Amino acid sequence: MVKGARGSQRREEVLSRDRIVEVSIELLDQSGEGGLTFRVLSERLATGPGAIYWHVCNKGELLTAACDAMVARTMEECTVGIAPKITIRSLALGMFDAIDSHPWVGSVLASPEGQLPMVRILERLGQAVRALGVSDDAQWAVVGALLSYILGVGGQNAAHGQLARKRGLDRTEFLETVATMWSGLDPDEYPFTRSVAGRLRDHDDRADFLAGIDLILRGIDSPRGLAYP
């Protein structure tokens, strides 16, 4: 009897919701959204599919919980600096990177299931914007703009990354491919896309993203509607 040996056959830990979510995240990270399956999940947990349903209602709840855990972790890691602007930049970049390395987080956040984890981001962002001295009336608009910008650009960037990975290319190789494809489009129908193909080749997603955040932040500073009514 080798019971107690570090075998993966017999579960030593008792099954718990947290443990299930933890392994779910591992699976999602390893093999994407298609990689999370009740069958391989229960295999890794050395149990049957039914056991998971004792702790979790359905797959949607599992995805939401995984996303929520990921977001909570990211929010924590983005230490609340002294200057609110630094906090905002850190939060934005933190989410950008989180979505980049865990693309499934982006999809869940964009889906109806993602509304709960979203509140975490809303809150942290909101506190920082408020600390910035933005008027009560403008806070909602500013936070909304930041949130949609972060999720929009983050998601788009992650989509690029996934496509690149699927074709076995790294970032620069992939941008190169897309750029040449754009250059090959019909000059009459796609003049603009052709003209920016070169710019695509040597741009930096992360830097562009931060530039956008700074643009929004700079917009907060300016005496709105005074200089340009």
Add this chain to the structure above:
Amino acid sequence: MVKGARGSQRREEVLSRDRIVEVSIELLDQSGEGGLTFRVLSERLATGPGAIYWHVCNKGELLTAACDAMVARTMEECTVGIAPKITIRSLALGMFDAIDSHPWVGSVLASPEGQLPMVRILERLGQAVRALGVSDDAQWAVVGALLSYILGVGGQNAAHGQLARKRGLDRTEFLETVATMWSGLDPDEYPFTRSVAGRLRDHDDRADFLAGIDLILRGIDSPRGLAYP
């Protein structure tokens, strides 16, 4: 023999890729992303699943084609007005409404498969921004900001709509529900979210969206870095 009668049993039209995409769009609109199935699709087309695979490689291609058709239609409908700004607003609002009434378009655009239909939007937006007289250097950044904003807010809005529908509520009822949930959050942990709960109740997604677009457009006008270096 009732052959030729308007029965749905025997197909009269010959099967074609366009016809398949057309029916796919109907299914997606009727019952969401889960509603598109090779089984019900082949049923509606009065054929077998294998027949569809003659015209289409896989489900991903089907989704891309459906999304592309939808985007192309939207781009056409947003008539190119005389003033570029009017065109931009019309394009933005057109995509917002398209994603709102066809949420699956948003998901496909946000996924790796959506990169092809995306070029259509990029091009139209780009031509308008160029017509606005934006310098070559700034065009890429401006179009990128507009694109991510449109997709970000549009997707978020569609997610809200889907959640509302799933709970059998209309827009105002749903916002009411979310607002009261936000009000019930822990005052210590969620001060900001609680404080904006009221604002959520009586806000207008479409108006807020347009306001954001106008903000970006106004930003183009201002002599950048001159008044506020």
Add this chain to the structure above:
DNA sequence: ACCTGAACACCGTTCAAGT
């Protein structure tokens, strides 16, 4: 060239039965 439809490997979910 185009279509048919049975078959395959898989999926989320359920549930009687065990401890």
Add this chain to the structure above:
DNA sequence: ACCTGAACACCGTTCAAGT
């Protein structure tokens, strides 16, 4: 209370066979 694992209804995809 918590777990087991067979069973159910479904899914995307394939493919020999027909016309």
